[in-house]
Amino acid sequence: MPDFFADKHLFHNPVEFALSKIGGSYKMPILWRLKDKAWRYSALASSIPHISDRMLSKSLKELLNDGFISKEIFPEVPPRTEYNITERGKKAVIIITALRNYGLDLMKDFGIAQE
Amino acid sequence: MPDFFADKHLFHNPVEFALSKIGGSYKMPILWRLKDKAWRYSALASSIPHISDRMLSKSLKELLNDGFISKEIFPEVPPRTEYNITERGKKAVIIITALRNYGLDLMKDFGIAQE
DNA sequence: AGGCATACTTACATTTTTGTTCGTTACTTA
DNA sequence: TAAGTAACGAACAAAAATGTAAGTATGCCT
Numbered sequence: 577m578p579d580f581f582a583d584k585h586l587f588h589n590p591v592e593f594a595l596s597k598i599g600g601s602y603k604m605p606i607l608w609r610l611k612d613k614a615w616r617y618s619a620l621a622s623s624i625p626h627i628s629d630r631m632l633s634k635s636l637k638e639l640l641n642d643g644f645i646s647k648e649i650f651p652e653v654p655p656r657t658e659y660n661i662t663e664r665g666k667k668a669v670i671i672i673t674a675l676r677n678y679g680l681d682l683m684k685d686f687g688i689a690q691e
Numbered sequence: 692m693p694d695f696f697a698d699k700h701l702f703h704n705p706v707e708f709a710l711s712k713i714g715g716s717y718k719m720p721i722l723w724r725l726k727d728k729a730w731r732y733s734a735l736a737s738s739i740p741h742i743s744d745r746m747l748s749k750s751l752k753e754l755l756n757d758g759f760i761s762k763e764i765f766p767e768v769p770p771r772t773e774y775n776i777t778e779r780g781k782k783a784v785i786i787i788t789a790l791r792n793y794g795l796d797l798m799k800d801f802g803i804a805q806e
Numbered sequence: 807a808g809g810c811a812t813a814c815t816t817a818c819a820t821t822t823t824t825g826t827t828c829g830t831t832a833c834t835t836a
Numbered sequence: 837t838a839a840g841t842a843a844c845g846a847a848c849a850a851a852a853a854t855g856t857a858a859g860t861a862t863g864c865c866t
Binding site for chain 1: 704705709716719783791793797801803804
Binding site: 715741743745746768 | 823826831832833834
């Protein structure tokens with residue numbers, strides 16, 4: 577696997593590419609929440625621990641641009657926005673699930689409590 | 692999944708924990724190379740694109756401390772060191788493989804060339 | 807008129823991660 | 837004697853990711 581360019585950025589392997597799309601602190605938590613229902617901005621904001629508006633809207637915008645989620649704006653007052661997962665996002669949820677299970681195994685392996 | 696502490700650090704979900712152990716730019720490339728044979732330090736250094744001594748020895752040390760790899764020093768001159776994967780590391784390789792396949796799929800999906 | 811609500815954006819500060827350069831040990835070879 | 841080699845470590849610099857604080861629009865409610 578040689579290096580390759582994408583989005584004006586250099587990558588060295590497929591994992592790096594995948595994590596450039598769904599990595600970082602908040603994208604997986606967002607996709608995970610959207611996996612079985614629509615969520616609005618404010619609900620995501622209060623559900624995801626410690627997330628700031630900056631990181632939430634930045635993450636949502638990138639996931640949207642990359643086609644992992646879709647967005648619907650309802651012209652109400654105050655405005656309402658709903659985010660949904662797309663087909664591409666559903667594929668991401670599969671690997672997120674695998675990573676999550678691996679993480680749970682590792683936690684057991686390291687003797688970390690979980691309730 | 693509530694927050695939890697490990698290694699004096701706060702985590703919010705199992706994925707975050709897993710990636711604290713095998714994430715970053717170089718740990719997966721290292722584990723990937725060790726999956727079917729022993730490698731010595733200098734071979735890893737020249738095989739992994741752009742890696743510096745600092746990052747290589749830092750990554751190796753952490754993987755070693757966390758039990759993903761083992762190390763054998765041969766008292767020759769100049770010294771020779773060999774790194775091997777452990778059982779815990781082999782489990783990591785499984786999820787790395789999944790992530791890699793997902794990355795390849797994503798690349799196709801985004802129309803990125805691969806030879 | 808003033809405050810509240812939602813869904814954001816912008817500027818700036820701080821933290822985390824990674825890169826660069828240099829030094830070390832102990833012996834061997836030119 | 838000087839230079840080379842393998843496998844690092846330490847100090848410092850730069851870059852990338854994240855955090856903080858504040859501001860925006862529209863319109864309702866009091």
